[in-house]
Amino acid sequence: MSESIISIRNVTKTFGAVRAVNDVSIDIQANEFFALLGPSGCGKTTLLRMIAGFTNPSAGQILIDGQDMVAVPPNKRPVNMVFQSYAVFPHMSVEQNVAYGLQVVGTPAAEISTRVANALERVGLDELRTRMPGQLSGGQRQRVALARALVKQPKVLLLDEPLSALDAKLREQMQFELSQLQQDVGVTFIIVTHDQDEALSMADRIAVMQDGNVDQIAEPGALYEKPANRFVADFIGKVNLFDGEVSGTQAGKLTVETAVLGKVHLTHDGEAQHQVCLAIRPEKIRISKTKPDVEGHITTRGRITDWAYYGDCSHMFVETENATQSGAVRLGVVIQNDTRDAVDALDIGDDVHLFWSPDDMLVLND
């Protein structure tokens, strides 16, 4: 693909015997907001640092705008980074910090002052331009780091866990601001995060990584509703998983034998191994005190054992009745508190019926 701004081709990075990144290939389009998502140690930061040039791949190629970057040092690459610690120079004022990247490459003073002023205005720091970093809050320091990177007019902006050090409220606000900023400046953003909410809410596309491998690259909706495997389903959001054996297949239909749910008939096109895993998201499970009058749904019974109230919704665990020898199975269920008396309708210890449509259930291979 010629239009991709960044092309990662079969990149591998080994540290001693450890494969931090294992044969990863990703193409990122211009103006895309791309997220590298995964648990810590999955290789996402290493991959980002290879794009920035702080680490070289052991094998493979990284192309930025069609140019091979492997031999290019970080100060010559058309990318800029917002560091996890923000790395704002402590001995320089806000203005000097933002001007630094232009000064070191010999930009004329007049151009520096207009560009710095524009960048500071864009991130809303124009009134704090003479402050020292020690006098700024964490959120303000992050804005300095953003302005400092954007003033360089990079082709790609790299963000390493940019929101992890902020408190919940500010994090939510910054999520919107970052998306807004990305649309305004029209620069490709690549963000590294371990927080699925961050990735889902901001990114156009997400690559989910695990142990140095990319498990799936997809848009947020597809990632949540059609995860490629058990790891992705489990990592993105909450999920109830049932191990089962395929006992029958016919044109688009699948019969799976599970310990908890018994025989389940599902529509499924595509490959299915003999051993599969069935998944249902907690919010797709319906709950009722009386036996539901539904045709073709998957049903089970159980007792509510745990309850967590979140205001807009409630999370609960239901221990199923037909537990096997391996012990009781606990299913997570999320209900929306969409009426004011919803909170009193159910309580711990209540016997309930659970049911959901087989169409909402996923068949996952390991």
Next chain:
Amino acid sequence: MGVFKRASQGPLDYHRRLWLRLYVGLTFLAIYAPIITLIIFSFNDSRRNIVWRGFTTKYYWKAWNNDSLFEAFVNSLTIASVSTIVSTILGTMVALLLWRFRFPLKSAYEGLMALPIVVPEICMGVAMLAFFSRVTGFPTGWIWPFNLSAITAAHIAFSFPFVAIVVRSRLAGFNRELEEASKDLGASEWQTFWKVIFPFMKPGVIAGALLAFTLSLDDFVVTFFTSGPDTLTFPVKVYSMVRFSVTPEVNAASTVLVAITIIVTIIAMRFQSPEKMARG
């Protein structure tokens, strides 16, 4: 009973306990009483300087007009200045090397580098004496200030490890992402060093330099072994004066040395203070 109970004495309020205050007071007395006596008696109007006979500053003038004492003082300042400059540069470079690079036998090198701090000064003095008389033919007969080069070299040898340690501990708090950020923004290795790393190190470098200065100015043992008849430093000269008699002139001269040392030490501590560290 309640009458004697003092209000809210916390478990860590040691400074409120009388015995502890006494102990601290006595310790300070033992340390500072001789120095304070020395300073007081530098203003004593008496040649024998045993009994107080009235206030005067004439012995300061006398010390000032004592040519050989003044020459020793100039020698000391010259040695201290050169030694400070060289050991600061050398010590800073060593600190950078140890902070920045990994190389074989690094820990052995680090230990060797710190050796002048732990080797008894007397051993170092004797070793220097042997070294300079054998190897270089003892350059005390050269023209001023080159006749001081042996002493200066000896001072550099024991001062630069102190500089290296101070700078290194400063560098330990450096966020490596600052360096990466600088390069990411387009700066070269050289620009990154002077614009990002050096400003961060600066308080450590200045503190190390001041430390090296006081070490050199004060040093007696090593200097004694490396100085010749024409290359007396201030402490060595004071010692030779004391051998004849303890006049207020000696007190006056020593007071000046104490004052210089205290001022430089205070400046050094200012540069190393926690607020400065945090801000830097």
